[in-house]
Amino acid sequence: MQNKRSYSSKTIESRFEVLRVATAIGISLLVALLLITFASKQPLNALKWFLAGPILTMRNFGNVLELFIPLTFGGLSIAVMFQCNQFNMAAEGSFFLGGLGAGIIAVGMKMPAGIHAAAAIAVGALFGVVLCVIPALMKVKWKANEVVSSLMLNYVALFLGNYVLQYMLFDPDAGYNASHIFPRSVRLPVIIPRTGVHAGIFLAIIMVVVTYLFLYRTKWGYAIRITGQNQNFAKYSGIGVGSTIILSQVAGGALAGMGGATQVLGMYTRFSWTTLPGYGWDGILISILANNNPKFIPLAAFFLAYLRVGADIMSRRSDVAPEVVSIIQAIIVVLIAGKMFLDTYKHKMIVKNSQEQGREGSLT
Numbered sequence: 001m002q003n004k005r006s007y008s009s010k011t012i013e014s015r016f017e018v019l020r021v022a023t024a025i026g027i028s029l030l031v032a033l034l035l036i037t038f039a040s041k042q043p044l045n046a047l048k049w050f051l052a053g054p055i056l057t058m059r060n061f062g063n064v065l066e067l068f069i070p071l072t073f074g075g076l077s078i079a080v081m082f083q084c085n086q087f088n089m090a091a092e093g094s095f096f097l098g099g100l101g102a103g104i105i106a107v108g109m110k111m112p113a114g115i116h117a118a119a120a121i122a123v124g125a126l127f128g129v130v131l132c133v134i135p136a137l138m139k140v141k142w143k144a145n146e147v148v149s150s151l152m153l154n155y156v157a158l159f160l161g162n163y164v165l166q167y168m169l170f171d172p173d174a175g176y177n178a179s180h181i182f183p184r185s186v187r188l189p190v191i192i193p194r195t196g197v198h199a200g201i202f203l204a205i206i207m208v209v210v211t212y213l214f215l216y217r218t219k220w221g222y223a224i225r226i227t228g229q230n231q232n233f234a235k236y237s238g239i240g241v242g243s244t245i246i247l248s249q250v251a252g253g254a255l256a257g258m259g260g261a262t263q264v265l266g267m268y269t270r271f272s273w274t275t276l277p278g279y280g281w282d283g284i285l286i287s288i289l290a291n292n293n294p295k296f297i298p299l300a301a302f303f304l305a306y307l308r309v310g311a312d313i314m315s316r317r318s319d320v321a322p323e324v325v326s327i328i329q330a331i332i333v334v335l336i337a338g339k340m341f342l343d344t345y346k347h348k349m350i351v352k353n354s355q356e357q358g359r360e361g362s363l364t
Contacts, residue, residue: 017291024335025289025303028328035327036320046318053313054306062195063309064302066267070095071301072204073259074283076211077252079292081132083215084248085228088135090150091256092280093157094128096273098260100161101127103179103271106186106264107169113185120186121203121261128257129250131157136249140242158276169271178272188266198266205298207255212294214251224248256280285329288336304329 033047040046054064077091105120131153138144169179188198215221227234227244235241259279264271286304290296311322 021289021291021336024332027335028331031331032324032328035324036314040318040320042318046314046320049317050310050314050320050324053317054309058192059195060309060313062192062197063312064305065192065197065201066195067305067308068298068301069198069200069204069266070259070263070277070279071282071286071305072208072298073255073262074279074281075286075290075297075301076207076283076294077128077256077259077280078283078287079290079294079297080211080215080224080255081248081252082287082292083228084224084245085231086136086139086245086248087147088132088150088249088252089147089280090132090135090153090157091252091283092276092278093150093154094131094253094256095260095263095280096154096161096276097127097131097157098124098257099264099271099273099277100124100164100260101257102186102261102264103169103182104164106182106271107180110183111185116183116186117188117265120265121258124261124264125254125257128255128260129253132249132253132256133246136246140245154276154280162274165271165274171270174270176272177274178270181269182265182271186265187269188262196267200262200266203258203262207258208294208298211251211255211297215294220244220247256283285333288333 036046036050037043054060074091074095077094081088081091102120102124105123106116109116109119111119132150134153135144135146135150138149139146165177165179171178171180174180188200190196190198191201213221215225223234223239223244224247226237227239227241227248231241234244260277263277263279264273282304286297286300289300289303307325307328308322311325314320314324315322
C-alpha cells in the first residue's frame with residue numbers, strides 16, 4: 001500500500017503563506033468587483049476596462065511595464081531590509097535622493113554615453129545608501145526606533161532635494177520648477193517604440209537575480225536572514241548583529257537609490273520631483289505580497305502595476321474612480337498582516353501532517 005506523502009512543518013508554513021497571499025488577493029479583488037458593480041451605471045463596461053484595459057493596446061501594456069520598473073526596485077529594497085526584521089521606512093526618501101543624485105550627475109558632468117548613465121545610477125545608489133544607513137546606525141548605537149527616525153528622514157530628504165533643485169539645478173527657462181535638460185548621453189534608451197519602456201527594465205531584472213543570490217547564496221545574506229529570524233541566536237552563533245543590520249540597510253538603500261536614478265533617467269528629461277514619488281511606500285506592499293522573497297518581487301510588482309494602470313484606464317473610460325485600487329491594497333495588507341487570517345487552517349494542516357508521519361513511523 002502506497003503511503004501518502006508527508007511534508008515538513010517548514011514546507012507547510014511556506015505553502016500556507018502562498019495560500020494566505022492568494023486568498024487575500026482573491027478576496028480583495030472580489031470586493032473591488034462588487035464595489036464597481038454597485039457604483040457604476042455600466043458595470044460591465046467598467047469591469048472590461050479595469051480587467052482587460054492594460055492589455056488591449058501596446059501603449060497601455062507599455063504603461064504597465066513602465067510602472068513595473070520602479071515598483072520592482074522599491075519591492076527589492078524593502079524585502080532586503082525586512083529580511084533582517086528592520087522596518088526602515090527611509091526607502092521612500094532614498095528613492096527620491098537616488099533620483100536627485102542622478103540628476104546632479106546628469107546636469108553637472110559630461111561623460112561618454114553609457115558611462116554617463118552608469119555613473120549617474122551609481123551616485124543615485126550611493127545617495128540612497130546614505131539616507132537608509134542613518135536609522136540603522138542610530139538603532140545600533142543608541143537603540144533608536146528605526147521606524148520613527150526613518151519616517152522623519154524622508155522629509156529631511158525631500159526638503160534637501162527641493163533646496164538643491166531650487167538653488168543649484170534650477171533652469172529659469174524651463175517654465176516650471178525643474179533642472180536643466182539632461183544630455184542624451186545620460187538618458188536610458190526606449191526599448192519598445194511608442195511607449196516609455198526603457199532599458200532600466202533590464203537593470204531591474206538583473207537586480208532581482210543579484211538580490212536573490214545575495215540573500216540565499218552568500219554568507220552575508222545568510223547572516224541577514226538569521227538575524228531577522230532571531231537576533232539572540234545570530235549573536236550566539238558568532239554573527240555580528242550590529243554590522244549585519246547596517247549591511248541590510250546599505251543594500252536596501254542602494255536598491256532604492258538605484259531605482260530612483262533609473263526612473264529619473266528613463267522617464268524624464270529633467271529632474272523635477274518636488275514631492276516624494278511614492279515607490280518606496282509601494283515597495284512595502286510588494287514585499288508583503290512576495291513574502292520578502294526577491295524571486296517573487298517581479299510578480300507582485302507586475303500585479304500592482306497592472307491594477308494601477310487598469311484603474312486609471314477605467315476612470316477615464318467609465319464612471320468609476322481609480323481609488324478602487326487603494327481599497328484593494330488596503331484589504332490585502334489587512335488580511336495578510338492579520339496573524340489569525342487562515343491560522344486555524346494552518347494548524348490543522350500541521351497536525352494532520354504530524355499524524356500521518358506518526359502512522360508511517362509506526363508501520364515501519
